[in-house]
Amino acid sequence: MKTLYKKSVLIVILITLFTTASNAQISKAEIRATGLTCSMCSNAINKQLKAMPEVKNVDIDLNTNTFVVSLSENNSLKPSVFKEKVENAGFFIGSLILTTNSETIKSSSYIVVEGKKNNSIEVQIQILDKGYVTDKELKKLSKSYKNSLTYNNNNENDFHIKIVN
Amino acid sequence: MNIKINLLAFLLLIFSINANAQVKVGDRLPSLELQNSSNEKTNINQFKDKYVLIDFWASWCAPCRLGNKKLVKLHAELDPDKIEIIGISIDTDPNKWMKAIEKDKISFLQLIDSKGFDAKAALLFGVEELPSQYLFNEKGILIKKNPTEEEIINLIK
Numbered sequence: 060m061k062t063l064y065k066k067s068v069l070i071v072i073l074i075t076l077f078t079t080a081s082n083a084q085i086s087k088a089e090i091r092a093t094g095l096t097c098s099m100c101s102n103a104i105n106k107q108l109k110a111m112p113e114v115k116n117v118d119i120d121l122n123t124n125t126f127v128v129s130l131s132e133n134n135s136l137k138p139s140v141f142k143e144k145v146e147n148a149g150f151f152i153g154s155l156i157l158t159t160n161s162e163t164i165k166s167s168s169y170i171v172v173e174g175k176k177n178n179s180i181e182v183q184i185q186i187l188d189k190g191y192v193t194d195k196e197l198k199k200l201s202k203s204y205k206n207s208l209t210y211n212n213n214n215e216n217d218f219h220i221k222i223v224n
Numbered sequence: 225m226n227i228k229i230n231l232l233a234f235l236l237l238i239f240s241i242n243a244n245a246q247v248k249v250g251d252r253l254p255s256l257e258l259q260n261s262s263n264e265k266t267n268i269n270q271f272k273d274k275y276v277l278i279d280f281w282a283s284w285c286a287p288c289r290l291g292n293k294k295l296v297k298l299h300a301e302l303d304p305d306k307i308e309i310i311g312i313s314i315d316t317d318p319n320k321w322m323k324a325i326e327k328d329k330i331s332f333l334q335l336i337d338s339k340g341f342d343a344k345a346a347l348l349f350g351v352e353e354l355p356s357q358y359l360f361n362e363k364g365i366l367i368k369k370n371p372t373e374e375e376i377i378n379l380i381k
Contacts, residue, residue, distance in 0.1 A: 100285045100354040102341040119340065121284045 086181070087158035088128040088141050093193060094150035099124055103148035111144070137168075138186050138218055153193050155186045156223060164220065170209060174222030183224040189213050246350020253364040256345055258312065258335035261325055266335060268310055269364065275307040275380060276360040277371075280351045282315045282340075283324035288355040292328040298373055299332045306380050310335060314343045314354070 092098035099119065104126060108117050113134040118127040130136065138157060145152050161182050164171065172187065186192075187200055188210075204210035210219050247254065253269045253276060260266045268278065279295060281288035292311075299309050309332040315321040316338050325334055337343035341351065349358060359368045359376065368375065 096353075097286055100282075100287060102346075102352045105341060 084130075084132070084134050084163060085136055085138070085157050085159045086130055086132070088126075088130065089154075089156040089158075090126045090128065090141055090145060091124055091153040091155075092126065092145050092148075092150040093153040098150050101148070101150075104145055104150060107144040107148045111140070138191070139215060142190050152191050155191045156183055157186070158183050164222075168216055168218055170207075170217060170219050171222060172204060172207060172210065172219045174220075176222065182222055184220040185223050187219045187221055188217070247348065247358065247366055249366050249369065251366050253360045253366070254348055256348060258337055258345060261322065261334040261336075266333065268312075268335070271308040272364075273362050274305065275362055275376075276364070277307060277309045277376065278349070278358045278360070279309065279311050280314065280346065280349065280354060280356045281311060282313055282354055283317075283320040284315070285354040289324065289328060291355045292324075292330060294373060295332070296328065296330055298376065302377070302380055307376075308333065312337060312345050314338070314340050314346055314351075316340055 090104075092104055098104060099121065105117055105119070108114050108126065108128055113131050113136055115129040115131050118129075119125075120127055128141075138155060141155055142152055158181055160180055161176070161178075163169070164176070164182060164184060169184075176182075189197055192200065201211055204219070207219070209217055255267060255269045257265050257267045268276070279291070281291065283289070295309060295311075311330065311332065311334045313321045313324075313334065313336045315324075315336060318336055318338055321334075321336055321338075335345075337345040340346075345351075349356070357370050358366055359371045359379075361367050361379075367379075371379075
């Protein structure tokens, strides 16, 4: 019994340590979806997002046609999850803006191609890769970043970002 | 006598379970009370012995607004003793709803359940996209989802 108690204390300590260590995370995602039909007129994206355990709330901004997704603390979600969910619903991402702590974008998966890193705790970033912008924008971006070593590789684990705020 | 009561209770139970799920072809028009555009409570199942067309929409839904134009025309052409057209908006902002009614010159019954796709009415009917239409016959049975204008006209005439 005593060892069981000790074990559970250890587990709790480990979990606490682990969660504080992994504070690199996304707190909010603003998704504009595109498709053949009106994305706001379908419940599909909403449903896909709400089914994620990390999603606290989905608000719909009807003036900008944007899904505003609030996420729980200490999640380890990657930007690709939003692309996946939107595409599962039968739509595409027109733009994806994430609010994240500045620690997150220090990771090697994020490559800043526009905007400057600043000292604030939270940053807003836009993902500029294929599948995260409209086709029209992608054409423009591919030209602008044709000298980038990584942009046109379309590696799905690299996220080229613009710091919006 | 007892068996009859039991059977009735059983049928009622089945019906109430059904009423919580989405409405399917062959199902009866459920009882549902919503606010109309004059702020009065209105039940969607009060229209007896006539067809009922229920149209789910919202002011921000562009295809619905186009649909409204067609419905207004259809409403003017059809005999009001034979069919009742009911619009149910899931607008979260009632002001935008009222403005849309005015702009689209809708004169048929308009109700609102202002909670988007989470609205009780949307869940009851199983509305997953806008616009969505449900046509009930004069006995109150759902005969067609998203009927065409032609189908409606042929049925009513």
